[in-house]
Amino acid sequence: MVTLTESSGNADNYNENSYDVVVVGGGAAGLSAALVLGRARRRTLVVDAGEPRNAPSAHLHGYLSRDGMAPADFLAVGREEIARYGVELVRDRALTAIRDADLTPGAPGRAPGGSDLTPDGFTVTLASGRTVRARHLVVATGLRDELPPLPGLAARFGRDVIHCPYCHGWEARDLPTGVLATSPLSAHQALMVTQWSDDVRLFLHEVPESDLADEDRRRLAAAGVEVVPGEVTGLVVTDDRLTGVRLGDGTVHDRAVLYVAPRPVPRDELLTSLGAEMRETPFGRYPVIDERGLTSVPGLWAAGNASGFAEQVVNAASRGYRAGAAINGELLFADLDAKAAEPA
Secondary structure (H helix, E strand, O other), X not given: OOOXXXXXXXXXXXXXXXXXXXXEXXXXXXXXXXXXXXXXXXXXXXXXXXXXXXXXXXXXXXXXXXXXXXXXXXXXXXXXXXXXXXXXXXXXXXXXXXXXXXXXXXXXXXXXXXXXXXXXXXXXXEOOOOEEEEEEEEEOOOXXXXXXXXXOHHXXXXXXXXXOHHHHOOOOOOOOEEXXXXXXXXXXXXXXXXXXXXXXXXXXXXXXXXXOOHHHHHHHHHHOOEEEOOOEEEEEEEOOEEEEEEEOOOOEEEOOEEEEOOEEEEOOHHHHHOOOOEEEEOOEEEEOOOOOOEOOOOOEEEOHHHOOOOOOHHHHHHHHHHHHHHHHHHHHHHHHHHHHOOOO
C-alpha cells in the first residue's frame, strides 16, 4: 500500500515545493490526470482532502473491468499506480491559489528537472501551512451532495436511499420503489426508474402537483407511475432496512428503495478565486472549459465533477486522462518555444 505523507515540507525550500503540475483532488479525475503526468515524467503533486463524493456507496458500477468494486479500494489502487511513477500525494487541503502573474515578480527559478516556472504559474497554500508552486494547476475537487432535510434520509443514503439508477438500478431492480420529488424535474427521474421497476411511486413532497408539466403527467400515467401528493415526514426502517415512506397524514407507503435527487454543490472555490469564467446550469455553477478541460485562465484546468454535474467515475477518469495529456503537451511546447527564442 502507498503511504499518504503528511504535508509538512519546508515552504522556503523552493525546489522541494516546485512542481510542473499540482492536482487538487485525489478522486478518479485527479488520480487519472496524475497517472498520465507521472508517466510523462512530469513532477506532479496530488493534494487530497480525503472527501470522495461516493464514500457512502458500497460499490461503484458502470466502469468496465471495475464494476462492483468498493470506491475505497478503487482509490487505493489508483494511489498505488501513481506512486510507481514518482507522483507525490499528500493528505491536505488546498486553501488558496494565486496566479504568480498577480504577485510581485521575484527572482526566476527552476523546478527540479529543469522546468522553468512561468509568470502564468500558480502558488497554492495548503491547510498545513505548506506553500507549493506549479506551472499548471488541475482542480478536481468534485462536488458534495446536499440532501433534503428529511429525518433519517442521510443515514440511509448510498444504501436503500439512492440517487442514480445507472449506479444502483440493477441492485434495486423489481423492488417497490419510491422517488422523493425535490423539484418538477423529479418526474423525469421517476420515469427513468421505471426501466428497473414496474412498481414506482412519485412522492411529490413539497412540489405542487400543478407544477408538473402536462407532458410529464402523460408519460407518468403511461409508465404506470403513481403520483402521491402530500408532504413526506419520515422513513420507516425495520431491521436496518427501508420498509416504508410516511406522509404527514400518517399514511405509510410500503417501499424498499427510495430515489432522491440531492442538490449538487460544486467545490469551486479555487476556480472562482482564480477568476475562471463560470456558467450557470440547472445543476449548479461550473467552469467554462474547452474539450480538454482548460478553463478561461491560462494553465488552470478542471476535471471530474468540478467541471460538470454528470461526470460519473468512468467519465471523471476520462476527463482527468485528457487533461493530463493536454497539459504535458502544453508544457513541452512552451519549453521548446522558450529554448528556440534563446540567443544563439
